[in-house]
Each structure stands twice: as structure tokens, then as C-alpha cells.
Amino acid sequence: MNIGEIARRAGVSRSTVSYALTGKRPVSEETKRRIQAVIDELGYRPNASARALKEGRTRTIGLVIPPASQRLTDMQLGFVASVVDAAARADLDVLLSPSGGEHDRSFERVVTGRRVDGVILMEIRLEDDRVARLQQLGLPFVGIGRTRHPEDMSWVDVDYETLIAKCVHHLADLGHRQLALVNRSAELVAAGYGPGHRAQSGFDRAIAERGLRGVRVCCADDAQAGQSCLEQLLTEHPGLTAIATINEAAVSGMYRGLAEAGLSVPGDFSIAGVAARHWAENLHPPLTAADVPADELGARAVELLIQRVADPGTPQHHLLVAPPISLRGSTGPARPRD
Amino acid sequence: MNIGEIARRAGVSRSTVSYALTGKRPVSEETKRRIQAVIDELGYRPNASARALKEGRTRTIGLVIPPASQRLTDMQLGFVASVVDAAARADLDVLLSPSGGEHDRSFERVVTGRRVDGVILMEIRLEDDRVARLQQLGLPFVGIGRTRHPEDMSWVDVDYETLIAKCVHHLADLGHRQLALVNRSAELVAAGYGPGHRAQSGFDRAIAERGLRGVRVCCADDAQAGQSCLEQLLTEHPGLTAIATINEAAVSGMYRGLAEAGLSVPGDFSIAGVAARHWAENLHPPLTAADVPADELGARAVELLIQRVADPGTPQHHLLVAPPISLRGSTGPARPRD
DNA sequence: TTGTAAGCGTTATCAG
DNA sequence: CTGATAACGCTTACAA
Secondary structure (H helix, E strand, O other): OOHHHHHHHHOOOHHHHHHHHHOOOOOOHHHHHHHHHHHHHHOOOOOHHHHHHHHOOOOEEEEEEOOOOOOOOHHHHHHHHHHHHHHHHOOOEEEEEEOOOOOOHHHHHHHOOOOOOEEEEEOOEOOOHHHHHHHHHOOOEEEEOOOOOHHHOEEEEEOHHHHHHHHHHHHHHOOOOEEEEEOOOHHHHHOOEHHHHHHHHHHHHHHHHHOOEEEEEOOOOOHHHHHHHHHHHHHHOOOOOEEEEOOHHHHHHHHHHHHHOOOOOOOOOEEEEEEOHHHHHHOOOOOEEEEOOHHHHHHHHHHHHHHHHHOOOOOOOEEEEOOOEEOOOOOOOOOOOO | OOHHHHHHHHOOOHHHHHHHHHOOOOOOHHHHHHHHHHHHHHOOOOOHHHHHHHHOOOOEEEEEEOOOOOOOOHHHHHHHHHHHHHHHHOOOEEEEEEOOOOOOHHHHHHHOOOOOOEEEEEOOEOOOHHHHHHHHHOOOEEEEOOOOOOOOOEEEEEOHHHHHHHHHHHHHHOOOOEEEEEOOOHHHHHOOEHHHHHHHHHHHHHHHHHOOEEEEEOOOOOHHHHHHHHHHHHHHOOOOOEEEEOOHHHHHHHHHHHHHOOOOOOOOOEEEEEEOHHHHHHOOOOOEEEEOOHHHHHHHHHHHHHHHHHOOOOOOOEEEEOOOEEOOOOOOOOOOOO
8 A cells, every 4th residue: 555556546646645644735625635535444654664765764763772681770761761752752763772782783773774863872881882883973862871071962861970979968967977889780880881980979079078988889780789788888897877879779688688687777777879769769768869850851862862853963962960869768867886 | 875876986786786785696706895895984884764665674573562651560671671682683673662542643653654564562451452453454463462362363471360370279288278369450450451350360260279268459560559458458358368469569568568567478478479580589588479481472472473574374373371480488388367 | 797777655846 | 736757775677
């Protein structure tokens, strides 16, 4: 079923059908009706490949996510959901590319061959080959996250540095003097994962400003790692009474480790962090945390991308958000342990 | 940059470049080298739309997921991950469509207009409009899940009926006499969500076979709902000592509710269910559960789809899996409560 | 071993 | 207000 068939049956030319569909040229009510009738009867929809070939755009955006094999965090999932939602609202389709490694077929397929009009890139590293590749290709893209020198790209990001510093100040205000930063996995941080590094800077800065003692550790993205990480922290740092973290997936394990060490939260120990609201609220006790507005960030990223696709000459936009810390049940006044 | 430009610079015809690329006709080593050199230099990749238009296939599959706004469960996420992975291995791209409602633009866009070669459909209802639509369109598709009368479609599915029955038998063997089934949300079940209904049948059957007392409740997909659901169950059914569930997201809340009622797991109360292994293992105590092999199911679904795309006349395949129940720490001998 | 040319289904330009 | 026709970039008979 193609446009020619519709035209034939409606007794008009192909161009008239096309114009009736797109409205880019006036078509008399009468013919419009006749054409629509045939279309409805046969269930015709224009061939997307032909249209893309002719128009030079696909009405599709690429979404590059971390390799699917390693589980997505709740926050990452929130980004994916909001991007997909926002794209759907703008009548755009989303082509998924699970890629993170260096030489990646899926990524190459999606970004070359005019398969998409633009790309949203998640989980960006401080130095990121994919960013360089996209810039080289001249394909419009927007980062959820940013590189070390992000001036020449559009991005939206969470201000981990500020937020972790705020967590430290909040804990210091509560009287905590010895704090730990629980980061994400060592591999991720070693690979130059931006949030990991920026959280460290924020932590170091705030620790210094308040004259506290601080220790930084990495931890894999799951509850079991959180538990063993916490056990180790407790034995190695007897004076520790509080944790700041960006590792939402590990928090329930940390709670468990504390419980098994006979420490209550927030009575004996406090934890504050950066997390998806849904996740923070579902922990027990609910986590005092800066709630990452994944919905807003994803939607904004799509907006920026649409803009760049429409006019690649448009200036780069940057959106750095530092949501307020929601006080919940996981932080309280310090009570010395030793 | 197009194939004509490559041909011109390599001093050959467009067809030769095409054949050098696809290997569908012998090309002399010498010209092949020369062509490749030009391609490498200019970074040429064939235009996907043009190729799709000519070949009549897009090398892309659609993946229809539940509306992104409502959070995906860990198991659903596992399916998405494995489908995306398997597709990537087969050099297929994945177009995402978040749709569940009745009249859905995103779904229509993806399944019409020759945008994809086939579709994988998740979260299928007993009566599902989308299945009917796909059959009407004649677009190859494979379900992860199945309708009430699933003979005339290909699908892979988890045998919830058998698995929940097995859970009941396991709990009965441990001496439990009064059991509850915690289903997924009431809306989902009311909408004809297959696993919900099939779990009920399995539960009823096993309860009858063993002469037990059983009660069935629905529960939203989150920890807080799990907790309040459990509190209600405990007050309304004082003799209850065990739960079978397919609601993995609610389990941690049920644990919490039990703990706050002063009941230990598995000392005072047992829970068994169907869940993603990762999820079951990360609970505390780890959940005795049939571990849904999402990886295998997703990969098989992609395989089946590839087959159907290659030859639409191929017979429909059905794969119903009932993995063994992994005994973990959440079930133990019954100890009467009242 | 290579080249020529038709055609996939659209949209847009140019005529009428 | 409408029709013919030329692209868009590719693959693939058919010829040489």
C-alpha cells in the first residue's frame, strides 16, 4: 500500500495526496474528503523510510544508555523514562543504543547512516570518546551529564559537587565530625565518571571548610556491596558517625550493615545523599537526600535536542541543577560511637 | 556524503561500491582496497533510510514497553535489557514504544509506516488490542507474555500458574496451613493482566489440592504498598503464616511490615514468590523464589522474531518456562501465630 | 570483473 | 486548486 495506490483510487495525483496529508498546499475540501476516505479504508500510512530519505530527517532520536548488562540504577531508569516520554509527546521515536565500551557497533550504527536526527547521551565520562565522535560527525546531541570541558556541547546535569558539599554541611550542622563519602564503583570512578569525581571535590571542599575528618570509598552499585563497604568503614574508622553518598543502590545494604552492627539510623548514625526521590522515599528509614528531578532533566534534554536539530547554529545550552535536600528520617544529631 | 561520491573518488561505478560493501558479488582485491581507502578517509556509511527503502526492511525491531511513567519492575527491566542486548548482538536496532493505553500514538507510529521489521510486545493482557492490531497489520511479532487464546501468536512466557502452585506446595510442605497470595495492583489485574490471573488460578488450585485456607489480595508495585498490605493481612487473618507473591517490588515492604509487627522471617512467617534473581538475592533475608530467566526469555523472543521476519510462514512457537524454586532464607517451618 | 539503469515511496518544484 | 516529474541514496537485475 503506497501513496500511488491511494492517488489512483481517489482519482487524483500522488502530489495531491501528499499535500492533503501534510497540509503544505491548499487542497479543496471535497478532494481532501475523498482522499481521506480511501486512506481510512485501506489503512494507509506513509512509508517512513521513503519520507526520511526525501526529507532528510528521520523524526527519530537516539538514546545512548549504559550497557544494558550492568543494571541501570533507579535514577538512570528515571532519565530513560522521562526522555522516552518527552520524545513521545513531541511525536519522536526513540532508538536505543546500549553502549559504553570503547569500540561499539551499536553506537556506531545509531550515530552514522542518518538513522537519527540527534542523540541524547547518558552517563558521560570526563573524557568521553563518544562526545568527540558526535562532534566530529556534526550530529546534534545533548548530554545528560558533561565532560571535563563541556563548553562546546549542550547538556543538563546534576550538580553533584554542590549537593555532596551540602550534605556534608548538613551533617556537620548536626554535629558530625568524622564523615565518609560512599562513591560509586571504583571502576566507574577510575574510568573518569564525572559525578564520582565531582562528588569527591565537593566532599573534600566541604570537609576542609568545616575542619572535619573525611574518608572516601568506592562501592559497587548493589546492596551487598553497600553492606560490606559499611562493615569495613566501621572497623577501620571507629569514630565515623555519618555518610554522604551518591550510590543510591548501595544504601539499603548500608542500612543493613548498620543494623547488624547494632547501630540505629538516625540515632547512632546518619546518612545523606543524592538519589531519585522514589528510591529515597522507599528506603527505611527514608533517605535524607537531594531529589534528582529526572523528569525535568530528561524533558529539558529532549527540548534542547529538538532545538539543536531544528537549528544547529543555535548556541549551546547548559542546565546545572542543584535541588534542595529533602530532610527525611536518615539524618539526626551526632552521638559519638567510641 | 553518498555512495556516488565514493564511487567517483575511487574511479568505479556506484554498484561496485555497493557490492564491495555487501560482498554480494565478487570484487577484485585491488578495487576493493581502493574503495575501502576512500570510505575510510571520508568516513562514509550507507544511508539507512535509502537502504531500508530499497530493501524493504529496516534492520530495526520495535520494543513495546509499559508506559514509562509507571516505573518498570526489576523483572521488566531485565526483559528490556536482554532484548536490547540480543538485538545488538544480531546487529539490529531497537525502537522503543512506551504504550499501554488503548489509543496510542507512539504504538501506531512504530507499527505502521514500515518503521520496524517486527515487534516484541511486553506486558500483554488476556485480551489485548495491540495483539489484534499487529495481527491485522500482518506485522511479525513475538509476545513476552500471552493472551487468553495465544495459539495464533508466538510468545515466550513465565508459567506463573505452575510457579505459584509450587510455592504453595513448598509452603504447605513446611506446615503452613493458612496462606495469602499477594498479587500485583488491583488495576492491573482488573485490566486482565495475564500473570495476575494465572497466579490466582495456580494459587486456588494448590490451596484446594492441599486443603488449605487461602486469601488473595492485590498490592501496588512498591514497598510502601507492600507494608500496608501486609499490616492489613495480619490484622484480618490472625492465623496467616505464609505468603506467595508475584509482586517483587512489594516484598521489601512486606518484610518491613512483618518486622514492625515483631515477626521474624522465616522464624515466624514465610514468603515465597516469583522474582528476578538479582532482586531476590538482594532482599534481606534473600527471597525463596522461582528465578525468572529474563535473559533467556528476552534472547529467545528476539530469536523467534528474527525467524518470523525472515519467514513469516514459519509456524508459531511457544515457550513456557517454569524455573525451579531457589530455596533461600525467606521460608521455614510453620510456627502458629495465634 | 565491472558498468548501466530501473525503481523503492516520498516530497517539492515547476507548470497549468 | 491540481498534475507531471525530478530528485533523495541505495540495491540489483541485466549487459558487457
